[in-house]
Amino acid sequence: MNQAQDNTTLRAGLQAVPRALRNLHKALIDVETVYFGAVGSALEHLQLIANHPHFAWLKPMSVLMAALDEALDEPGPLSAEAAAGWRAAIETLVGPGTAAAGEFRSRYVILLHDAPEVAIAHGALRQLLGRLPQQAG
Structure with missing residues (x-):
């Protein structure tokens, strides 16, 4: 392959x-x-997600998604090292990599076991990550 x-x-x-x-x-x-309870309108829901402490633990994933979107918008070649770096960054959040600092992983694992829709989405993500190169060492 060239x-x-x-x-x-x-x-x-x-x-x-x-x-x-x-x-x-x-x-x-x-x-x-669902755990939080009634949220009102879609705008009120968005405000809660962005600003309420109950949803704050999700911010590392939001930030990572925005950074990845930005990186993929850049023209030019993508190295295997860069792809492996993105894989590693995602795996620090959702596993199996070493957990990032903060409460994300502990909260994530609870929902992974409690909610089938989270487990299904996790499995789909893991399949895609498995196709990317891993970092050396």
């Missing part, structure tokens, strides 16, 4: 990840919303 084909394959593999991340993020929000 370098152009390799870059196309890497980019295609990584471009599938944001949708899976968004699906997982939505599943987490949906479950947390």
Whole structure:
């Protein structure tokens, strides 16, 4: 495989990840919303997600999704190292990598076991991540 084909394959593999991340993020929000209780209008719901402490633990995933979208918008080649770096960053949140600082992983694991929709979205994301290169060492 030549370098152009390799870059196309890497980019295609990584471009599938944001949708899976968004699906997982939505599943987490949906479950947390049920736990939180009535939220009112869609705008009030968005305000809660963005500002209420109950949803604050989801911010690392939101930030990572935005950064990945931004990186994929950049033209030019994508290296295997960059793809592996994104895989590692996502795995620090959802596993199996070493957990990032903060409460994300502990809250995530609870929902992963409690909510089938989170488990299904997690599995879909893991399948896509498994197709990306891993960091050396």
